[in-house]
Amino acid sequence: MELGLVGLGKMGGNMRERIRRAGHTVIGYDRNPDLADVQSLEELVGRLKGPRVVWVMVPAGAATQATIDELSELLEPGDIVVDGGNSRWTDDEKHAVQLGIKDIGFVDCGVSGGVWGLENGYALMYGGTEENVAKVQPVFDALKPEGEFGSVHAGKVGAGHFAKMVHNGIEYAMMQAFAEGWELLEKADSVTDVREIFRSWQEGTVIRSWLLDLAVNALDEDEHLEQLRGWAADSGEGRWTVEAAIDNAVPLPAITASLFARFSSRQDDSPQMKMIAALRNQFGGHAVEAKK
Numbered sequence: 351m352e353l354g355l356v357g358l359g360k361m362g363g364n365m366r367e368r369i370r371r372a373g374h375t376v377i378g379y380d381r382n383p384d385l386a387d388v389q390s391l392e393e394l395v396g397r398l399k400g401p402r403v404v405w406v407m408v409p410a411g412a413a414t415q416a417t418i419d420e421l422s423e424l425l426e427p428g429d430i431v432v433d434g435g436n437s438r439w440t441d442d443e444k445h446a447v448q449l450g451i452k453d454i455g456f457v458d459c460g461v462s463g464g465v466w467g468l469e470n471g472y473a474l475m476y477g478g479t480e481e482n483v484a485k486v487q488p489v490f491d492a493l494k495p496e497g498e499f500g501s502v503h504a505g506k507v508g509a510g511h512f513a514k515m516v517h518n519g520i521e522y523a524m525m526q527a528f529a530e531g532w533e534l535l536e537k538a539d540s541v542t543d544v545r546e547i548f549r550s551w552q553e554g555t556v557i558r559s560w561l562l563d564l565a566v567n568a569l570d571e572d573e574h575l576e577q578l579r580g581w582a583a584d585s586g587e588g589r590w591t592v593e594a595a596i597d598n599a600v601p602l603p604a605i606t607a608s609l610f611a612r613f614s615s616r617q618d619d620s621p622q623m624k625m626i627a628a629l630r631n632q633f634g635g636h637a638v639e640a641k642k
């Protein structure tokens with residue numbers, strides 16, 4: 351089939367390649383003309399035969415909204431837009447309504463696989479009507495990992511991004527657990543080779559996983575992670591997971607703590623710990639350390 355793909359960055363560029371390898375035609379547009387097959391969204395839409403499927407793979411928020419705004423003007427009834435970015439699931443219903451006014455279909459799709467997806471395939475979680483999903487199915491089949499699992503029609507519009515959001519929340523907590531265990535092992539006098547302990551866990555253990563494999567890769571590159579600063583960004587999905595937990599009154603202590611650990615990582619000094627130190631000093635005369 352033919353696909354229009356908007357956004358050819360780290361994810362979109364490799365996805366174009368994987369879909370092409372499966373024998374489909376992909377016409378890609380990116381703001382960077384060096385990456386693009388066409389120079390505008392208008393040209394992209396003009397090059398596709400109807401009914402068109404256009405996959406949007408740009409940063410969540412303003413960039414996705416601007417792309418959907420433009421596509422809603424250019425596409426025709428019966429065409430489909432797939433949002434494959436990390437959009438907040440609450441945006442999906444709005445986009446479905448916006449496009450639905452012109453009878454353009456909408457499918458949301460959470461995509462996981464990172465820079466390894468080209469070779470390993472991408473895990474896909476999509477939401478939308480059976481009819482719209484069926485029109486995109488050949489592309490889902492091209493992108494998904496080989497084998498029985500790796501893609502799911504998660505429910506109605508929004509369910510794909512909701513599933514991906516929860517996946518990312520789990521990802522936060524799993525990474526945090528590996529990070530905490532690693533720090534404790536590094537600290538223990540009795541332990542001589544933390545990297546080899548991590549490597550040994552890759553077979554036979556309850557915690558063997560792709561994240562563990564990636565941790566071993568990282569330690570092979572830099573055994574004590576001395577080249578890195580203990581600083582981690584977050585791109586929103588952990589926050590949305592915690593917000594959804596509050597909306598549904600579901601306790602998420604591990605995921606919430608792993609999100610907050612990232613906030614702590616961005617502080618050079620902890621303002622709240624200054625208050626703890628001040629209070630301990632006030633009530634008990636306990637020692638404080640002066641700012642250097």
Ligand SMILES: O=C(CO)[C@H](O)[C@H](O)COP(=O)(O)O
Pocket residue numbers: 436461462463464518521583584585586587588
């Ligand atoms: O979707 C992903 C992996 O599954 C992304 O890499 C993820 O968005 C990274 O999120 P964050 O910046 O919040 O750690």
